[in-house]
Amino acid sequence: MSQPKRPRVWEKVFWPVVAAALLLCLWHCGVQWSGTKIFPFPLSVEKGITELMRKHVLWADIGDSLRRVAIGYSVAALTGIPIGLCLGWFPAANQVVNPLLQILRPISPIAWIPVAIVFFGVGDPAAIFLVFLASFFPIVVACVAGVSSVPVIYRRAGRNFGLSDFALLRKIVFPAALPQILIGLRIALGVAWLVVVAGEMIAVDSGLGYLVIDSRNSGKRYDLVVAAMLLIGLIGLALDVAFRRLERVKSVRWGFRDAT
Amino acid sequence: MSAAHSAGTATTNRHKLRANQLGIVYERDGERIAALEDINLDIKDGEFVCVVGPSGCGKSTLLNVMGGFLSPTRGSVTIDGEPVTGPDQRRILVFQERGVFPWLTVEGNIGFGLSKLSRAERQQRIAHYVQLVRLQGFEHTYPSDLSGGMRQRLQVARALAVNPDILFLDEPFGALDSITRVIMRGELLRIWQTERRTIVFVTHDIDEAVQLADRVVVLSSRPAKIQKVLPIDVSHPRNISSPRYLELRDELLKQIGLAYEI
Numbered sequence: 001m002s003q004p005k006r007p008r009v010w011e012k013v014f015w016p017v018v019a020a021a022l023l024l025c026l027w028h029c030g031v032q033w034s035g036t037k038i039f040p041f042p043l044s045v046e047k048g049i050t051e052l053m054r055k056h057v058l059w060a061d062i063g064d065s066l067r068r069v070a071i072g073y074s075v076a077a078l079t080g081i082p083i084g085l086c087l088g089w090f091p092a093a094n095q096v097v098n099p100l101l102q103i104l105r106p107i108s109p110i111a112w113i114p115v116a117i118v119f120f121g122v123g124d125p126a127a128i129f130l131v132f133l134a135s136f137f138p139i140v141v142a143c144v145a146g147v148s149s150v151p152v153i154y155r156r157a158g159r160n161f162g163l164s165d166f167a168l169l170r171k172i173v174f175p176a177a178l179p180q181i182l183i184g185l186r187i188a189l190g191v192a193w194l195v196v197v198a199g200e201m202i203a204v205d206s207g208l209g210y211l212v213i214d215s216r217n218s219g220k221r222y223d224l225v226v227a228a229m230l231l232i233g234l235i236g237l238a239l240d241v242a243f244r245r246l247e248r249v250k251s252v253r254w255g256f257r258d259a260t
Numbered sequence: 261m262s263a264a265h266s267a268g269t270a271t272t273n274r275h276k277l278r279a280n281q282l283g284i285v286y287e288r289d290g291e292r293i294a295a296l297e298d299i300n301l302d303i304k305d306g307e308f309v310c311v312v313g314p315s316g317c318g319k320s321t322l323l324n325v326m327g328g329f330l331s332p333t334r335g336s337v338t339i340d341g342e343p344v345t346g347p348d349q350r351r352i353l354v355f356q357e358r359g360v361f362p363w364l365t366v367e368g369n370i371g372f373g374l375s376k377l378s379r380a381e382r383q384q385r386i387a388h389y390v391q392l393v394r395l396q397g398f399e400h401t402y403p404s405d406l407s408g409g410m411r412q413r414l415q416v417a418r419a420l421a422v423n424p425d426i427l428f429l430d431e432p433f434g435a436l437d438s439i440t441r442v443i444m445r446g447e448l449l450r451i452w453q454t455e456r457r458t459i460v461f462v463t464h465d466i467d468e469a470v471q472l473a474d475r476v477v478v479l480s481s482r483p484a485k486i487q488k489v490l491p492i493d494v495s496h497p498r499n500i501s502s503p504r505y506l507e508l509r510d511e512l513l514k515q516i517g518l519a520y521e522i
Binding site: 251 | 329346348349353355361363
């Protein structure tokens with residue numbers, strides 16, 4: 001009997017934990033053997049995390065980073081989705097705007113930091129602007145692609161039931177494109193989280209990115225640097241997991257399956 | 261339902277749909293291709309007409325012109341004497357597959373064209389058609405969790421729910437397996453006999469045409485002309501091994517130019 005072995009529940013947790021433990025071990029030994037005075041042991045990082053938590057600045061920093069992402073990302077979604085839908089809906093408009101989009105899109109949002117500081121000065125608006133830029137393009141591109149790949153058959157069916165242009169966009173095109181739009185939104189959220197950290201290293205003096213750079217600058221506290229890095233990773237993961245839950249909503253789930 | 265709903269003698273002699281010297285020429289890569297040529301056809305109210313022909317001959321094009329999705333280059337289509345200028349809720353096109361909206365439940369799909377009705381009326385209409393196509397218990401199921409046959413029944417239900425005079429079906433069972441296809445034919449006949457809409461049904465399946473239609477229209481290869489209109493004078497339920505049935509079937513095979521010995 002050749003039955004594919006399904007991993008049991010405990011195995012799903014057990015092996016990743018083993019892998020992580022091994023990595024920590026390797027890290028510890030690496031620091032030990034190299035005799036470095038700068039790079040911290042895993043245990044000192046752990047102490048660093050508890051120190052950060054006790055000092056309360058950590059929560060303020062996390063809050064600041066999340067707030068910047070929330071604002072920049074929301075503005076990008078609120079403007080990017082309608083713009084993307086319109087561009088997908090009017091191919092003529094898309095032809096005009098598309099070259100411009102394609103030129104702006106590959107520019108790393110990091111490269112915008114000097115410009116952002118010129119525009120907004122050092123402070124929150126500059127960081128939010130960077131997050132906005134980072135998330136805007138993936139959202140627009142996903143919406144355009146989503147709308148233009150809506151099968152003709154759905155539009156025809158919509159017309160057949162007497163829908164006006166606007167109703168067709170609202171009741172057919174948008175829901176049909178929604179799975180692709182969600183993919184764009186998810187990519188954008190990931191990029192936004194990457195960029196906020198980079199932006200905070202330069203454009204502001206709070207947030208997780210600032211924590212990283214500040215820990216290094218004020219006394220080479222690499223235990224705190226690595227602690228902040230780990231937190232950034234964990235929060236990014238949490239954001240992604242939370243977003244993935246949206247894909248299980250029933251009215252979009254059809255778009256995330258291999259079949260149909 | 262409608263005035264044409266008279267049991268027994270199904271069809272009245274009133275013309276429902278008339279195609280008059282219909283012709284379609286379109287251009288592809290600078291080449292002019294004639295798809296349909298001089299199609300003249302009268303379809304009676306409540307009639308079930310099947311259109312068969314070699315693949316790629318323009319059967320679907322004909323259906324799209326009748327449904328108002330394509331404008332003819334010559335001639336016209338009139339329904340109840342009124343020229344067809346665009347798609348309309350009074351005549352619904354049912355597609356081969358993937359015609360149902362995957363983001364809506366069974367209920368949502370059937371209710372799709374009913375937004376102008378009051379809530380109570382809509383619920384009642386939905387319940388009626390859920391029952392008619394035998395999807396009870398699946399009201400809140402999404403199409404991705406339905407079988408191919410159920411999805412096609414759903415598509416037919418969605419079409420019927422807006423109370424159209426005419427249903428255009430474009431190879432609706434073409435993507436189903438052969439057993440499901442036979443069951444679906446029975447279902448469609450049952451629905452047609454209770455609802456009495458005019459049906460124009462495009463198929464490439466000779467048996468399907470002989471089993472379902474009052475008349476079968478045979479199109480020639482491109483540019484498609486009407487080669488033959490064959491009335492199927494066998495009453496329902498049809499015995500598919502009766503001599504008359506086989507005779508008609510052979511006649512159709514001959515018309516299409518198929519050998520009927522393999």
